[in-house]
Every structure is written in structure tokens, then in C-alpha cells.
Amino acid sequence: MTQMKTPPEVVPPADGDRSPVIEMRDISITFGAVRALDDVSLRLFPGEVHALMGENGAGKSTLIKALTGVYTIDSGVVLVDGERHEFHSPAASQAAGISTVYQEVNLVPNLTVAENMLLGREPRRFGAINVREMNRRARRTLLHLGIDVDPRTVLDEHPIAVQQLVAIARAVDVEAKVLILDEPTSSLDADEVEKLFTVMRRLRDEGVAIVFVSHFLDQIYEIADRMTVLRNGRLVEERMVADTTQLELVRLMIGRELETLDRLDRVAANTDAETGTPLLKAIGLGRKNTLEATDLELFEGEVVGIAGLLGSGRTELARLLFGADTADTGELTFRSQRRRLRSPRHAIDRKVAFSSEDRKAEGVVGDLTVADNMLLALQASRGWLRPIPQSTRTRLVKEYVEALDIRPADPNALMRNLSGGNQQKVLLARWLITQPEILILDEPTRGIDIGAKAQIQAKVAELAAQGLSVVFISAELEEVLRLSDRLVVMRDRRKIDERTNVDVSVRDVLEIIAGEARREDDSDA
Amino acid sequence: MSSITAPTTSPWDRVKGFTPPPRYLPIIATFALFVGLFGVGGMRYDGLTDPQVLLSLLIDNAFLIVLGVGMTFVILTGGIDLSVGSVVALSTMIAAKTLDMGWSPYLSIAAVLVTGTLLGLLMGLLIHYFDIQPFIATLAGLFLARGLTYLISVESISIKDATFMDLAFRTVYFGEYYIRWTAIIALVVVAVAAYVLARTRFGRTVYAIGGSESSAMLMGLRVAFTKVGVYVISGFCAALAGLLFSLYILSGNSLHAIGMELDAIAAVVIGGTLLTGGRGYVVGSLLGVLVLGIIKTLISFDGTLSSYWIRIITGVLLLAFVVVQRFATRRRT
Amino acid sequence: MPESPSLAQRVLRHQLLWPVLALVVLVLVNVVAKPSFLDVRMQDGHLYGNVIDILRNSAPVMLVALGMTLVIATRGIDLSVGAIAAIAGAVACTRIIGAGDEAALSTAVMAMTYAVVVCVVLGVWNGLLVSVLGIQPIIATLILMVAGRGISMAITDGQITTVNNPYFSDIASGFVLTLPVAFLVAVCVLLLAAVLTRRTALGMLIEAVGINPEASRLAGVQARTITWTVYAFSGLCAGLAGLVIAANTNSVNANSLGLWIELDAILAVVIGGTSLMGGRFSLAGTFVGAIFIATLARTIPNIGIPSEINYLFKAVVVIAVCLLQSPKARALLRVRRPGAPTPVLAKAGSPA
Secondary structure: OOOOOOOOOOOOOOHHHOOOOEEEEEEEEEEOOEEEEEEEEEEEOOOEEEEEEOOOOOOHHHHHHHHOOOOOOOEEEEEEOOEEEOOOOHHHHHHOOEEEEOOOOOOOOOOEHHHHHHOOOOOEEOOEEOHHHHHHHHHHHHHHHOOOOOOOOEHHHOOHHHHHHHHHHHHHHOOOOEEEEEOOOOOOOHHHHHHHHHHHHHHHHOOOEEEEEOOOHHHHHHHOOEEEEEEOOEEEEEEEHHHOOHHHHHHHHHOOOOHHHHOOOOOOOOHHHHOOOOOEEEEEEEEOOOEEEEEEEEOOOOEEEEEEOOOOOHHHHHHHHHOOOOOOEEEEEEOOEEEOOOOHHHHHHOOEEEEOOOHHHHOOOOOOEHHHHHHHHHHHHHOOOOOOOHHHHHHHHHHHHHHOOOOOOOOOOEHHHOOHHHHHHHHHHHHHHOOOOEEEEEOOOOOOOHHHHHHHHHHHHHHHHOOOEEEEEOOOHHHHHHHOOEEEEEEOOEEEEEEEOOOOOHHHHHHHHHHHHHHHHHHOO | OOOOOOOOOOHHHHHHOOOOOHHHHHHHHHHHHHHHHHHHHHHHOHHHHOOHHHHHHHHHOHHHHHHHHHHHHHHHOOOOOOOHHHHHHHHHHHHHHHHHOOOOHHHHHHHHHHHHHHHHHHHHHHHHHOOOOHHHHHHHHHHHHHHHHHHHOOOOEEOOOHHHHHHHHOEEEEOOEEEEHHHHHHHHHHHHHHHHHHHOHHHHHHHHHHHOHHHHHHOOOOHHHHHHHHHHHHHHHHHHHHHHHHHHHOEEOOOOOOOHHHHHHHHHHHOOOOOOOOOOOHHHHHHHHHHHHHHHHHHHHHOOOOOHHHHHHHHHHHHHHHHHHHHHHHHHO | OOOOOOHHHHHHHOOOHHHHHHHHHHHHHHHHHOHHHHOEEEEOOEEEEHHHHHHHHHHHHHHHHHHHHHHHHOOOOOOOHHHHHHHHHHHHHHHHHHOOOOOOHHHHHHHHHHHHHHHHHHHHHHHHHHHOOOOOHHHHHHHHHHHHHHHHHHHOOOOOEEOOOHHHHHHHHOEEOOEEHHHHHHHHHHHHHHHHHHHOOHHHHHHHHHHOHHHHHHOOOOHHHHHHHHHHHHHHHHHHHHHHHHHHHOEEOOOOOOOOHHHHHHHHHHHOOOOOOOOOOOHHHHHHHHHHHHHHHHHHHHOOOOHHHHHHHHHHHHHHHHHHHOHHHHHHHOOOOOOOOOOHHHHOOOOO
16 A cells, blocks of 8 residues: 655654653663563654554554553653653543554444443433433544444444544544554555544644554655654664655664565566466355455466455455355365365365464464464364374474574474564464465565565565465555566455556556446446 | 435334344343243133233242342353352341341341442452452352351241331232332332443443453453442342342241352343343343243143253253354354 | 573472462361371271372362363363263163162163263263354353253152162272272373373364464364364263262262262362463363362361351362462562563553
């Protein structure tokens, strides 16, 4: 999702004639033996969008949770309008005018939209909640933000993208002095991101200090005025966005050049892979309210990139190919053998592997060791009566820990203690160990640091070169374009385009998607 | 995204096309079941067509209704309270013993209520502040309450206090029908609970905790107060139910109410409340108690079935409700 | 890699530490009250003594708890074990009485086998409700808990049924190799379970399913099979426990057999260190936990407290054990080091 770099609309004033509304000075927090934050400082000025950046493990989340009263600070001070404050609970932080929208939609699914927006602050009459007034206030705020939702409906009747907007509406309703948005755009499509940015700009112009935590560099350049970069729990630098190029920024974040990423330019388009029998052929594969009938063919040694906005059906298609969800229509043919996939197990038996986009909920088995996590799929396919011999276990685990540079290199480390990037690598190893013919990767580089990202991308290219058929799904179009031989574009739950990845730019893909949308408006489907 | 629909149809069209919001379906099902059972019973046995039967159901099950209310609060937060049966027994024993020792009945009642509330407070604190599972903590409560009951007296103590007996039998007549104060108290408790759950911040926090406790915390809700609070309420309700039960059975005995918590849980489930928390209504629990009550009545009217059939039928009902609930929620996801 | 921890560190961090420590403390309390508590003597070719009685009495709870451990590890619970035990007793006794030769070995064997098979089927029923219909374990097994009592009473028609079969009685009161048969049965089941879970991949798969069911499903783990297997095993264990209990009194009272045994079993599992949230489990821990509970039952008459205090004692023990296991309570007891925030909500999110 890229836009052209636009200069920020408001010229940031000199720091000298304004004081920050929030200042965190020399903050340190230690968890057991780990120094999560080491003398980190942060300044938030009113009327500014301040981007907080860093790889996974840099400490962004910890810093935010310290400001919002979730974690207690070991040393350092927090100043609000120049006065010292200590926040011992989220409520205290909110009372001081700090509002947060977390990456997970932290709302209550079984209550209504209005209740979610006003929970804890409901208008009351004689001690009882005034439901009509509550609905009225909610409707007003929603309309103000341009969100078309009936506040009386229950929250989980709506898709995640809408729920996230409600979360933001809740924060807006509080009229906070400081609004912290922790990775708010990861589940939004381009339209919703724009809507969010419009609201952010409006709030900024009204004097709110906004903290924007994000991995999307282009979004940062579009919306942020100032940025703070963290690395390994330490402050690297605070800079104005206008004064920093993308290259400089990445160098600040990972401390080295972008060579690793550049070196990934593959020989484009493995065109001779399209002859011969496809490993997997899907005809009319679809599922009610999830995916329209779709055709797809996968060949050996080829990377097929699936591009599309959120909600376009990319993950849904992947899940149907793997049997994670059952298809309502269509058929799957594996090397000329028709099969119905009733469960992931069937797919794995057919040499298909799938790495889910939600590694925490659908991949990581936290309390088991790295070794157990890695060998899980292989063991499952052998059944419980045939355990993997110890010697094989040791050999396989060692091999993949080295090949994928997994840290810490301890097979008995608990999976939940690894960083996101290393967890993702363990999960990748889990699938590679099953020696699949088809590997489906859904957002394998989401939410992980640039170093690990580059390693995984390199691995994908290597696997395809060795003959694997790879399906690569990512929200970052450059990533998809960098790795794919063939490109599949999706929108609104159906495939709208398929082409060889030769001379295709991000802009081309966006135009393909936009082109479909315009046609839909005319026909008024 | 959904949009706000503006009604352009006539009121009659709206009535015709009325589908209840999906969240009310379970409670409607329970109500339908109750009406159905009542109807079937009325057809088979003439004695059951008398509306007094309904009122007697309320009287005979007043204590279980109150117990169900307390249990609903706890289950809505995703917890469970296994101690309520033992607290009922403890309450009967405290009442009996203090009356026996010559206390004024009002002081006795106060002692019972305070004890139940304190026990609930203790369990709530263990559950919230020490992260002990509700199952285990209330299991401890079960042992504790039962143990205290034995401590007070191993043998049964009967209640002979005049004021107490008077309270037990005080009746309100309207026309040829009557209802006892115990049943009225139970209904008042249901009404108050329904109001609290629907219209107070505390009540909405209860639902919020059941929906997502971590979100409730991050939203700055008073989660600690509410989580402990529901166990306090459950303890209070158990004590009150114990009082109503002692008015019913007029004795204190450590063998009372064994397994009553199961009846309460069954009533709550049949009433449409999800054991995972977040969804359900106290009125549903009231209906659940009435359903169980009418089954008992039907069986005793029938006379041919032994009493253990009640358990089997309760089990079958639970199964039916749970399976239907499962399919209803499955369609949503 | 960090340097290997010393032996002392390994012992201190071992998950069996707390349950064993608790048991040792309890035994010490008994010994202090009556120094002859641990005395064991040989008589008629058998061992006698408090310790032996404890081992024998621990059998029913231990059996149920072993099955319960695996169920809990899959994030489930089995509340119906008491009812299943009652059904086992009812079936076995009515079969023995109805047979031609009431006192024959073959009668005993057939009746017990029949009872155990019925219990396994009931366990499979529970497993199907949970795995196929997707019903929450607590409510799925609650159904059988409620209905099962009624069923067992229907089998015995509400009467207390007495049997007269020496081979049957032997299960509860007999000795083999100087140890009580009941205890040996429990130990056999423990060994069987240990082999099943640790020598095969079943243990690891159970833990994976308990820790993250969806991730396990996507990794190809057939949770369905695993789920109904553990419930079937729980049914088997409950059935065996029911037979032991019935054999102890040579009769079955369907109303009271195994009443509340599920609570003692869950207690044993929790004391042994397995978390009620599912995931990693410890059969050895459950073994210690069951012995703990049996010792507790002995402690009360031993140190001269009236038996009514039994419940009170259990309550205190439950609370003590849970507090010991609760990280929050342990943090309170330790000196608060500066720079050790208790991130309550860290559970909701992931590190950094």
C-alpha cells in the first residue's frame, strides 16, 4: 500500500517556542533479567503526529504501556504539562487525558457499539444508564467520523475493520489530549486508512498530540510530523520526518544498510514453469460469503504472489487451498487426482503447507519448546503412535535453527520467549520439515523486524529455485512484486487479474484494483 | 458495514416481519419450553390447569430462583460458584443455631446474610487478586462452608421460633389465589438484578468482563471491583436463598442442599446463559428454575416414575439446550 | 546457550518440588502428632500400617485423577466421573447377582469387564459431545453427571445392592506382593498412562492441543481423535475406581458411590502441578497429589481432630496449595525487587 511521498501539511514549529504536553525522560523498565527499556526519552507536542518506530523487540510497545499505566516504571519520570505524574493503572492514564487504541481491537464483542464507545463513561440519570442519550451521543460521534454503523447493534455482528473504527471512535469521544494509535492500520484497507488519516489530521489541527506506531514506512511519511526511533530498548534518535529519507530511517532502525533487501532482486518470471501438469489446480473454488468461485493453478518452482487489499479474499483463498476452511463450491485437483479437503491434515498428506497470518492464534504453541513447535506438523502426520526418533529430532532441529538463523539457538527454549521474527522462522521451519511440494505463506513477514523479513524473503526465493511451488500473500505490494513470478490480484472476494510479473509496478497493481472498482460503480452490483 | 435503516413500512408490517434480535432467542426458547410443558401437563392432568400451580411453583422454588440469580451474575463474568449449596446449608444452620440460642430473628437473619456475603468476598478476592481459578476457589468455599456447618452442629437443629414461622407462612391473597412472601422476595430479587444488569455501570461491566476481561481492563473499567462484586452478590444470594430455604424446611442440617449448586447451574444454562460468559439474562434463569420445577411437578403428578427420573430428564434437557445453543452460535461464526 | 543449571537449581525448579514438599510437610505433621505413624509391620504375609492404608485408600481418587489429568491437559474437565463410577459399581454388582454362580471367579471377571466396557462407552459419549459437537467440556460432562446418577439408580432400582464374591472383594482388600491390590491397580494405570503419553507422541500432542487448539489443528493434529481418547480413558479410570469402591463395601449405593470424587480428583491434579488451563501436565504430580489427599484423610483422626473438620481442613489445604502455586502470591512473599513490574496484561499481548 504505497502512496507518493507527500510533504506534511503543517510546517512543524521550532521546538523552542512550544513545550511538550507529554515528556518521558530516561525511562527504564526491566522484566526479570531483560532490560526492556534503557533510558528512553520521548517528547509529544500538541498538534503533532509523532511516529514511534523500531523493529520488534525495540521497546515501542513497552514504552506505550508505560505511558498508559499498564507497566510500572523502574526509573525515569513522566511529565504531563510539565508536572510529574505516575500512572498506576490504565484508568489513571485515561484520567490524565491519554487515550489508546491497541493493535488488538480491545473492545467487548458482546455489547453494543454505543456501549463499547461509552463504557465506563455512560451518561447517567439518577444512577442508571440513560440508554437513549448514550445511543444519541454514539451516533453523533460516529457520524462526525463518517462511520455508518447503527450504535444499537452488537459489536461482533460487524467485521474487524469496523470494530477497529469503533475503537478509534471511542478514543475520539473521550476528547483526549494525547491519542496513541498502536499499529491501527494493519487490519484496514486503503479507504479506511485514508478515513483514519483524515480524522487524525483533524484531531492534530485541534491540538491533540497523536502517537502513531506503525511498520508501514509510507504511511509514516504521509501522516507523521515527527518520529522517534527505538532499537533494542534504547533511544536511537528523534527527528522530524521531513528531514529524513527512507534510507536514513531504515538505517537508523536496523543499524545497517539496505543491501540485504536489494540483493533480493530475482531473475524475474520463471516462464518455463508454466508448462506441464500443475501441482494443484483449483476450479471454481469458493465459499459462501467468503470467496467467490475462483480458478488457480500452481506449478513447480514458481512463486505466485497474491495481492489485494484487506478483505479481498487473499487469506480466504489460501485457507481453502489448505483445507483450513471447507469449500462450498468447486474442486481441487492434485496432479490430476481430484480430492476434497476436509481438514488441514488432508492437505498436509497431499504435501501442502500453510503458514497462517495470525501466528499467535494459529501458529505458536507458546508453552512448548522450539523443538516441539518445529516438529509438530511432522509428528502430527505420523500419528501419535509413531514418535520421531530422538536422533532425527536433534538433527532436524539443528539443521533448521542454523539454516534460518533462529535466535536463541536453543531447541529447548520456550516458544513464547522468542521474538515475533524468530517465532515466524520456527513456524516456517515447521512447514519446511514436512517437505511440502506447495508452500502457502500468508503474511509471513508481518510485524517482524527488517532483518528477519529479509531472511524470510531470501528463503522463499531459494525454495522456489529448488522446485517448491510457493504462494506468497502480503499486504506490502513491493514485497509481493519483488518475489513473485506470477501475480494474482484480488478484490472484494474474487480474483480480478492474473499476469506474469514482468514490468509490473505497485502503481500498476493499484490501478488494476481501482479499475475493477470503477466498473462496479457503473453496474451498481 | 451496516447502515441505519429508516422504517418506511406500516406498524402492522413491522409486527409481521418482526424477528427478535438473535441475542433473545435462547430466552424465548426457554419460555416456549415452559409454556409447552405447562400446556402438556394441563392437558394430561386436570389439577395442573389451575393457575395456582404456577404460583405454587414460585413458592416452592423461591430459594432456587434467588440462587439462580446469584449464579447468573457469576457465570456472566465467565466464572462459576460451586459453593452456593454449602452456603445454603450453612445459612440454615446459622439461622437454626442462633434462634436456638435465643437471638432475635432479625439478628439471626443479619448474621446469615453477613456470613454469606463475607464468604463470597473471600472467594472473590482469591479469584481476582491471586489469579486462582473460580472452579478451585469456590470448591474451597464449598469445603469451607460445609465444614463450618459441621462445626456448628453435627446434628440437625429445628427452627421453632414464632416470628420465623410466621415469616415462613405469611401469605398474600388475591381472589382465590395466594402467594407467599418468600416467592415475592424472590421475584423482587430477580427484578432488582435485571435492572442492575441492564441499567447500571456495574451490570454492564459484568457483561464486559464476560465478553473480554482484558479489553474491559484496558478500557479502564473497574474490573477488580466488579469481579469480586459478583462473588459477593452470589454469596449474598446464597445466604438469602438459605434463609428462604430454612423458611421452607424449618431446620438447620449439614446434609441440606447437597448438590444444589448443580441445580442452580442447570437452571442458568437452561435459561440461556452461556457458561463462557457475556451472554444471558436473569429472567432466563428464573424461567430455567420454573422449567425444572414443573418437571418435578409433572413427575410427582404422574406417580409412576421414580424420583431418579428427574435427574435423567434434567440431563436430557441440558443436553438439548446445549446442543441447540451450540448450533445457534456456530451459525454466527 | 546459558550454562547448565546446578543440581540444586534443577531440583528447586522442578515442577514436582511443591507437591512433594507439601506431602512431606503433611507427613511430618502426622509423625509429630504420633511418632508411630510411619510404622509398618509384616503380618500374615502382608504389610500393615498407616502407610499401607493410605496407599490403598488413595486408589479410587488416584485412578480418577489420572484420567482427569489428561482431560484437563486438553483444556477439558470431566465432572461425570463420580456418576460413571456409580454406574460401574451398579452394573458390576447387578451382573454378579444375576449370574448363575454368584461367587465364581468367572462371574467376577465377566461382570467387571462388562462394567468397564460400559464406562469406556460413556467416556466416548463425553468425548463425542466435546469433540464432534463442540460443546464445552464442563457442560458436556455436567449432563452425564446429572443424568448418570439417575441411570445408576435406575440400574439398581434405587436399592442398595449387596454382593458376595471373594474375587470381587479382593480388588479392594486383597494383597499382592505384600501391597494392596487396589494400589497396584492404580499404579498399573499410572504406568500405562505414562507409557502411552511419553513413549509415544500422544503426550506432546495432548499438550499442543491444550495450549493452542487452533494452531494444532492447522498443523494437522487430529484433535478429535485425541479428545475422545482422553475422555474414554477418563471413563475407563472412573470405572475402575467405581469397582474398587464397590468392592470395598461389597455393595453399591448408587446415590452415594463416588459422590464428589471428581472434586477430590481435580484437587489431586491441581496439587500435582497441572494447570486447569490445559497444556503441560504431570502424571507423577497427580500421583503425589492423590497420595496427599489420602494422607490428609488419615491426618484428621490421627491428630485427633473430629472428623467433621475434614471439610474445613480440605478448604484450608486447597487455598494453601493454590496460593503456593499462584505466581502473584509468591511475588508477595518474596522481597519486592525494584524494577520488577507485574505486567498483568502482558498475558493479553506478546512481549514488546
